[in-house]
Amino acid sequence: MKIIKKTLFYLILVAAALSFIYPFIWMMMASLAPEQEIGKLVIFPSEFTFDNYVSMFSKIPIGRALFNSLFVSTINTGLTLVFASMVGYALSRMRFRGRNTIFFIIIFTMSLPFQITLIPNYITMVKLHWVDTYLSLTVPFMITAFAILMFRQAFKGLPQALIDAARIDGCGELRIVFTILWPNIKPTIITVGILAFMASWNEVIWPLIVIREEQLMTLPQLVTLFVVGGRAESQLGVKLASAVFLATPVIIAYLFFQKHFIQSMASTGLKE
């Protein structure tokens, strides 16, 4: 009975895992398949070809878009880590009037759908003359409520004496955050880093609104325009190649950091 239960359990798990991984594997394999075989939905094509990738590179400035995405996502990730940890530290460790109110307002912003702030933010960008500049892709994403929440919780989990000891040793607040506390919340930094990077990397709507110049377009933006905008000339293989190209960096990053990622996600609910 126990064995049957266990077998059933594993079968369900494997089925669930396959249902998640299959579309991705198919996408990768199909991007390497000749155009006429893609419609058959087979995993292994009769021959492998890089034609779709070659064609993609020739049709759109995907190299430049890759650079833009990497540049923008790296800057956003870096700035989010720095600013969110500063705010998270203040909210968890400094005593000032209105601290909790500020925290609740920040948390409240998490419940606002992106669409609500889209237009006001766009107007701000226009007024600042930031449309069609890197600033419009980075400044609005320098900090997120979620990152603040994560850092606040992580800092709350550390003993106050650690901060006191650093203060007596002569550390200022910034040195306390980055030299003393950061090395002790690595899982949080990695999680926030990955999430910030993925969020920035996968963002499509915002770049579509604020960037029109092809040289400044991010990878998802360019790929979206390419796939739905008609420039792929209905070639499914090229579309799939661009999708694989888009997904790969984030997946590599995730595989690399997944241990810390899961550890931190699992502990966010416990540290208070």
Place this chain on the structure above:
Amino acid sequence: MANVKLVNIIKSYDGKTDVVKNVSFEIRDKEFVVLVGPSGCGKSTILRMIAGLEDITSGDLYIDNKRVNDLLPKDRDIAMVFQNYALYPHMTVYQNMAFGLKIKRIPRKEIDRRVRRAADILEISYLLDRKPKAMSGGQRQRVAIGRAIVRDPKVFLFDEPLSNLDAKLRVQMRVEMQKLHKKLQVTIIYVTHDQTEAMTLGNRIVVLKDGKIMQIGAPMELYNTPDNMFVAGFIGSPPINFIHGEIRKKEALVFTDTGMEINLGLLHNEAINNYVNKKIVLGIRPENIHHIPHDKSSRFAKISITISAVEQMGNEMLVYANLDKLQMIARLPSDSTLEADQLTELYFDTPKILLFDPENGNVIK
């Protein structure tokens, strides 16, 4: 080294309730002063104010005769050892000890010299490359002390440094703390809730309750001549016995419930004349109660009592007896032949009796 002076120090977190109430005292150069009291008495808050980790609501704080209220912790020339060690988990012992000096931009050679000297003093040289998680509690505590020593501060602050250690190690570290004080000849302010630590370590003890100083004095001064019931009850283990009664006629005290009478003539306490026909509390330490009086003199006041329990400790015997609904403890020689439920006679060493005013708890003298 330096003296530390607190003048009318008040601390309030919410602007309404004071957690430290107008505290003034001075710690002399090279003195080992222990702040002791139950939890919530404000002792750690006082220490943290001296360290600069808490703002002082009002009053003045002087270190080495310089007002330091507005100085940052790093500029006060102090070092602090915390209850949970507060070592930086990601740094080795060497890095932990060197960190503060590095921030002060002290030359690397000098840092190395100081770290190795401190490690030598504390016998932790073999730990220098280890990280805190690979060490025992006792070792971590030594490193925390080492981190304080390398700073070569004017004042050392210790915040319950031995509380996280097991009983045996605590006794050992207590002795080492004494040796360290002798060796380093420094001013130390030490916070603890453990009266044994306070008695064994301090040159002087400051007893606190509810943010107020109850008494300051040398350990034996507090033990033998406490100012009030709180100090008398806090210092000493097992604690002093308090028995409620009334002075019915001059120099004789009658216990409230049993009506038993003892003669207080040998106390030579003139002040009790003001308490005739008034309520009073008698305090007597467990070791001043005897089973067999040393001599037949009237110095010993006899009481008849029933033993409720006996604890044989090997070196001594703790005898519990009930008197006026109160449990009384006597510390007797281990060869005493007393058993539970036995009706016996015990003798109070009259000159050692303390009397307190039950209204304000102050000693009557």
